[in-house]
Every structure is written in C-alpha cells, then in structure tokens.
Amino acid sequence: MAFLDSLDISGSALTAHKFRLEVIAQNIANSETTTNGRAYRRKLVVLSEIPNSFQKNLRDAASRLKTENKGGVEVSGILEDENAVRLEYDPDSPFANEAGYVEKPDINTVEEMIDMMSASRAYEANVTAFYAVKRMAQKALEIGK
Numbered sequence: 001m002a003f004l005d006s007l008d009i010s011g012s013a014l015t016a017h018k019f020r021l022e023v024i025a026q027n028i029a030n031s032e033t034t035t036n037g038r039a040y041r042r043k044l045v046v047l048s049e050i051p052n053s054f055q056k057n058l059r060d061a062a063s064r065l066k067t068e069n070k071g072g073v074e075v076s077g078i079l080e081d082e083n084a085v086r087l088e089y090d091p092d093s094p095f096a097n098e099a100g101y102v103e104k105p106d107i108n109t110v111e112e113m114i115d116m117m118s119a120s121r122a123y124e125a126n127v128t129a130f131y132a133v134k135r136m137a138q139k140a141l142e143i144g145k
Contacts, residue, residue, distance in 0.1 A: 005071075010130040012050065012072030017123040019075055020045045024116045031107040037095040039103035041080040048076035 023045050030040040052071025084106045091100030 006133050007130060009052075009072040010126045010133070012074060013126040014123060014130070016045075016047050016073045016075050017119050017126065020047070020119045021116060021123070023078065024112055024119060027107055028109055028112050028116075031105055031109055031112075033105060034095055034103055037097070037103065039085045040105045040107075041082060042084040042105065042107050044079045044081060045075055046077040046079060047073055050074050 023043050027042050033040040050072045086104050086106040087101040088104045089100055090096055090102045093102045095102050
C-alpha cells in the first residue's frame with residue numbers, strides 16, 4: 001500500500017524531533033559547565049528534507065522498482081554556537097586565564113525551553129499524523145471484509 005509510505009515520513013520526523021529534544025535537554029543540563037577551561041558550547045540541530053519527487057515516484061512505479069528513499073526529515077548536522085560564551089571574573093578558579101576570567105556558557109534557558117516546546121509540538125503533530133494514517137489503513141482493511 002503506497003499510502004503507508006507516509007508512516008515512514010512521520011516516523012523519520014519523530015526520530016529527528018526526539019533527537020532535537022535530547023540535544024536541547026543536553027544544552028540545559030550543561031548551561032553552567034566549564035571543563036578544562038573551555039565552556040560548554042550550545043549545540044543546534046540542523047534538520048533537512050529527504051527529497052521525494054513525484055517524477056521519481058512515477059518512474060519507480062513505471063519500472064516497478066522499490067526504493068528506500070520515501071521522503072521525510074533527517075538530522076543533517078549538529079552545529080556548535082561559538083558565540084554562546086561569556087567571561088566571568090573568578091581569579092580563584094583553576095580554569096581562570098591570566099586576567100582572572102573563566103569561560104562560562106551563555107545559554108539562555110528560557111530560549112532553550114521555547115525550543116523544547118517547539119520540538120515537542122512538532123513531535124506531537126507527527127504522532128497525530130502517524131495515527132491518522134494508521135486509522136485510514138485499518139478502515140481500508142475493514143472495507144475488504
């Protein structure tokens with residue numbers, strides 16, 4: 001059933017947004033972490049589309065080929081925000097530089113929570129889409145009885 005391919009699309013988005021939530025939680029957990037004189041750098045998840053064109057699907061259907069690429073979302077990379085660092089004066093710290101300043105992460109937890117809410121809503125939307133397709137498949141099978 002070709003319409004069940006949309007389960008793969010929703011499934012890929014669920015995986016991507018789950019990973020995004022994990023990275024956001026890591027940012028919040030490390031919002032005060034300095035290791036070996038280097039502050040934790042905020043991480044940003046980059047999502048990209050797995051392209052799926054109508055023409056490719058038409059060619060595959062005409063030649064009866066099965067392809068693994070059915071479209072969806074994937075994590076294409078993780079970026080470190082190099083600008084998310086602040087200097088704090090603490091000359092007693094073992095991580096202080098010559099001037100007595102220590103690198104600290106400049107992570108805004110409010111911004112991270114907003115990103116977390118956005119990722120959570122995207123995850124919920126894909127769960128809803130997943131179950132809608134599942135219900136359509138169940139109804140289609142009931143017609144055949």
